[in-house]
Amino acid sequence: MRISTATALVFSMTVLIASGPNAAAQDDSDPKKAWLDGESAGVPFALQGEYSGTIDADGNSVKLGVQVIAMGGDQLAWSAYMGGLPGDGWSGEEPRRGKGEIDGDTGRLFADEENGEHAHGELADGNLTIYLPDNLKLGELQKMHRQSPTVGAAPPEGAVVLFDGTTADEFQGGRISDDGYLMEGVTSHKTFQSYKLHLEFMTSFMPNARGQGRANSGCYLQGRYEVQILDSFGLTGEYNEAGGIYEISKPSVNMCFPPLSWQTYDIEFHAAVYDDSGMKTKDAWMTVRHNGVVVQDHVSLPRATRAAPVKEGPEPGPVYLQNHGNPIRFRNIWVRPLQD
Numbered sequence: 001m002r003i004s005t006a007t008a009l010v011f012s013m014t015v016l017i018a019s020g021p022n023a024a025a026q027d028d029s030d031p032k033k034a035w036l037d038g039e040s041a042g043v044p045f046a047l048q049g050e051y052s053g054t055i056d057a058d059g060n061s062v063k064l065g066v067q068v069i070a071m072g073g074d075q076l077a078w079s080a081y082m083g084g085l086p087g088d089g090w091s092g093e094e095p096r097r098g099k100g101e102i103d104g105d106t107g108r109l110f111a112d113e114e115n116g117e118h119a120h121g122e123l124a125d126g127n128l129t130i131y132l133p134d135n136l137k138l139g140e141l142q143k144m145h146r147q148s149p150t151v152g153a154a155p156p157e158g159a160v161v162l163f164d165g166t167t168a169d170e171f172q173g174g175r176i177s178d179d180g181y182l183m184e185g186v187t188s189h190k191t192f193q194s195y196k197l198h199l200e201f202m203t204s205f206m207p208n209a210r211g212q213g214r215a216n217s218g219c220y221l222q223g224r225y226e227v228q229i230l231d232s233f234g235l236t237g238e239y240n241e242a243g244g245i246y247e248i249s250k251p252s253v254n255m256c257f258p259p260l261s262w263q264t265y266d267i268e269f270h271a272a273v274y275d276d277s278g279m280k281t282k283d284a285w286m287t288v289r290h291n292g293v294v295v296q297d298h299v300s301l302p303r304a305t306r307a308a309p310v311k312e313g314p315e316p317g318p319v320y321l322q323n324h325g326n327p328i329r330f331r332n333i334w335v336r337p338l339q340d
Contacts, residue, residue, distance in 0.1 A: 185323025
């Protein structure tokens with residue numbers, strides 16, 4: 001069996017997990033329905049997540065990562081990555097994708113057979129075990145709960161703290177949730193030129209929504225240039241998905257964690273340069289690290305985002321966290337100004 005065939009062995013898996021009632025029942029089918037805690041989200045949220053481990057391919061141990069995505073009701077989707085999860089060994093080979101369904105407390109992931117072979121998997125207690133049809137065990141994947149290496153990063157000397165959980169007074173329209181986090185739709189009172197920004201965010205769980213309706217927000221540098229915030233867990237990674245510079249540059253890798261995970265943006269932003277007449281002589285640029293991985297590397301910004309509240313110009317601008325109609329949570333936000 002070739003490694004390419006081994007990849008196909010994840011095409012048809014049975015996923016079993018012990019959980020509570022299915023939260024995505026008929027009365028929760030509204031695409032705008034959003035959960036902000038996993039316990040109330042039930043089986044779909046419990047099944048969703050990242051799994052990593054090894055499978056056997058002709059005596060060779062091959063690392064495999066699988067992302068399981070809740071798609072509303074009893075529907076699931078999955079993506080499988082040879083070499084490991086994105087940012088954790090993925091080879092860059094096109095991931096295999098498929099669909100699945102939930103049946104009570106269990107789920108099954110399906111795909112077409114390839115070369116007459118397919119596998120099934122069983123998941124219990126957070127372990128996904130993959131078997132051939134004759135019950136030959138190929139390997140076991142464990143559920144992962146990854147954390148960005150920059151979560152909790154302390155503001156360095158000279159940084160301006162915009163939100164530390166104690167007050168939202170640094171933001172126009174600032175609101176704090178009952179559990180102590182900054183809510184979406186805020187603009188910093190302070191304005192900045194070039195700087196490094198640290199931002200931690202959590203997307204809500206919206207399994208019935210699709211595309212731009214799925215936990216959408218945005219982080220606007222100077223109120224002009226948007227780095228998209230979206231629940232794009234398991235997707236292909238486009239300019240309008242998490243880590244993308246909206247309409248300008250898609251991320252080099254989709255590093256989006258599952259919803260309700262705390263994620264980080266660490267952004268180095270350099271303001272556009274203008275001459276004395278107000279003519280732009282050099283575009284702004286930025287480098288973006290999403291969950292510790294560089295997904296945008298020194299990308300030039302030829303124009304402001306269409307929906308930007310601040311037009312391009314030589315003046316400093318605010319940090320703007322967009323309200324796109326979906327609940328998003330933020331914490332640990334600071335800016336360290338830079339000298340160009």
